[in-house]
Amino acid sequence: xxxxxxxxxxxxxxxxxxxxxxxxxxxxxxxxxxxxxxxxxxxxxxxxxxxxxxxxxxxxxxxxxxxxxxxxxxxxxxxxxxxxxxxxxxxxxxxxxxxxxxxxxxxxxxxxxxxxxxxxxxxxxxxxxxxxxxxxxxxxxxxxxxxxxxxxxxxxxxxxxxxxxxxxxxxxxxxxxxxxxxxxxxxxxxxxxxxxxxxxxxxxxxxxxxxxxxxxxxxxxxxxxxxxxxxxxxxxxxxxxxxxxxxxxxxxxxxxxxxxx
Amino acid sequence: xxxxxxxxxxxxxxxxxxxxxxxxxxxxxxxxxxxxxxxxxxxxxxxxxxxxxxxxxxxxxxxxxxxxxxxxxxxxxxxxxxxxxxxxxxxxxxxxxxxxxxxxxxxxxxxxxxxxxxxxxxxxxxxxxxxxxxxxxxxxxxxxxxxxxxxxxxxxxxxxxxxxxxxxxxxxxxxxxxxxxxxxxxxxxxxxxxxxxxxxxxxxxxxxxxxxxxxxxxxxxxxxxx
Numbered sequence: 001x002x003x004x005x006x007x008x009x010x011x012x013x014x015x016x017x018x019x020x021x022x023x024x025x026x027x028x029x030x031x032x033x034x035x036x037x038x039x040x041x042x043x044x045x046x047x048x049x050x051x052x053x054x055x056x057x058x059x060x061x062x063x064x065x066x067x068x069x070x071x072x073x074x075x076x077x078x079x080x081x082x083x084x085x086x087x088x089x090x091x092x093x094x095x096x097x098x099x100x101x102x103x104x105x106x107x108x109x110x111x112x113x114x115x116x117x118x119x120x121x122x123x124x125x126x127x128x129x130x131x132x133x134x135x136x137x138x139x140x141x142x143x144x145x146x147x148x149x150x151x152x153x154x155x156x157x158x159x160x161x162x163x164x165x166x167x168x169x170x171x172x173x174x175x176x177x178x179x180x181x182x183x184x185x186x187x188x189x190x191x192x193x194x195x196x197x198x199x200x201x202x203x204x205x206x207x208x209x210x211x212x213x214x215x216x217x218x219x220x221x222x223x224x225x226x227x228x229x230x231x232x233x234x235x236x237x238x239x240x241x242x243x244x245x246x247x248x249x250x251x252x253x254x255x256x257x258x259x260x261x
Numbered sequence: 262x263x264x265x266x267x268x269x270x271x272x273x274x275x276x277x278x279x280x281x282x283x284x285x286x287x288x289x290x291x292x293x294x295x296x297x298x299x300x301x302x303x304x305x306x307x308x309x310x311x312x313x314x315x316x317x318x319x320x321x322x323x324x325x326x327x328x329x330x331x332x333x334x335x336x337x338x339x340x341x342x343x344x345x346x347x348x349x350x351x352x353x354x355x356x357x358x359x360x361x362x363x364x365x366x367x368x369x370x371x372x373x374x375x376x377x378x379x380x381x382x383x384x385x386x387x388x389x390x391x392x393x394x395x396x397x398x399x400x401x402x403x404x405x406x407x408x409x410x411x412x413x414x415x416x417x418x419x420x421x422x423x424x425x426x427x428x429x430x431x432x433x434x435x436x437x438x439x440x441x442x443x444x445x446x447x448x449x450x451x452x453x454x455x456x457x458x459x460x461x462x463x464x465x466x467x468x469x470x471x472x473x474x475x476x477x478x479x480x481x482x483x484x485x486x487x
Binding site: 093095097099103104106121 | 271282341343
């Protein structure tokens with residue numbers, strides 16, 4: 001059972017740019033289909049923003065581009081003013097991404113998984129030894145710390161993956177369907193984490209189908225459909241003020257036509 | 262630099278720990294290597310001289326075939342549960358990731374060679390104890406070069422559906438010089454180096470390993486990133 005309040009340490013790096021995350025005219029094509037077809041948005045630092053929309057709307061692709069896992073086909077994306085394509089390494093120092101898959105090693109214990117992540121995230125070994133038990137407690141896995149992940153349920157794996165996002169003290173957290181596989185306690189944990197991150201100034205973008213579960217913690221929301229922004233509500237997120245230089249929709253259509261020919 | 266070393270060691274240690282607990286690669290590849298040697302032994306018949314002449318080549322064929330499985334498996338393990346994606350997300354240099362994976366592959370190759378060599382001695386009636394040092398040097402250099410190549414290609418093919426077929430097709434032509442030099446060095450070692458050529462073959466193995474490690478470190482990011 002996770003504690004009722006979660007202490008999340010402030011980010012290791014305070015954001016310097018006026019916007020935490022920016023997408024300009026962002027398009028990502030997979031063969032003939034455009035997962036993103038010209039998305040433009042700007043997220044203010046320290047805000048919690050929900051990405052909403054049906055399956056295939058482009059939510060996951062947008063998060064993966066911001067996390068440096070995918071390169072944009074057209075357009076640009078920035079995290080803390082850093083281009084995700086040309087400054088991927090520096091972006092990774094600021095971002096934590098929770099994907100659909102937990103990204104854990106089944107033959108290692110929960111503690112070993114986090115200790116490995118701590119080394120990869122560049123935590124000082126002394127700091128890591130202190131942080132790992134704290135994180136395990138925060139996600140309600142202290143009792144299972146020395147069990148192999150192979151014996152974990154899907155929900156426990158999800159909790160451990162959430163713990164890994166806390167561990168590196170990121171400035172920007174990207175969560176893709178964080179409620180997936182979680183029970184009621186786990187969903188409560190996500191809500192508390194989002195609130196804790198907002199309190200310490202961490203920017204969070206959450207792709208979810210469960211808008212009602214996010215209602216109490218988000219500042220604003222962006223709705224995507226077929227790779228385009230169809231609605232922006234609330235505060236903390238807006239369409240960039242600068243006019244778009246090139247109509248990306250035309251380039252996407254041209255690209256698709258070239259792929260067909 | 263210090264951070265890169267820490268990352269590489271942590272990655273190699275993680276692979277070793279996972280393998281020691283899971284025993285997915287070691288169990289199957291060691292068995293496979295031993296079976297290959299056994300079957301070749303049956304095919305060659307009981308003629309002791311013939312077996313001794315074939316031993317160096319068959320040893321390295323068994324090491325290469327089983328090594329492909331073992332080092333390839335190190336990357337396959339990363340695809341389970343999206344771990345490879347998570348690895349790509351860490352703010353670490355791709356050189357360090359390559360070094361860590363190559364180090365784990367090198368260790369796996371050494372274990373493989375260390376187990377297969379006594380099997381060769383037993384099945385092919387070869388006196389390996391008389392040439393332990395030159396054989397160890399050959400194994401170390403050959404394992405380093407092989408791990409350097411396979412690590413890079415395994416990262417390239419790991420996301421592909423037909424990776425089990427593609428990996429040998431890509432790797433085997435590249436490691437042909439290594440195989441040649443390793444077999445020649447093993448022959449020279451077992452024969453007591455009568456022509457004084459062992460040094461040249463070991464130098465070729467070392468040069469191959471160094472070249473492939475540099476090439477792998479430079480190109481690994483293209484295999485790992487989008």
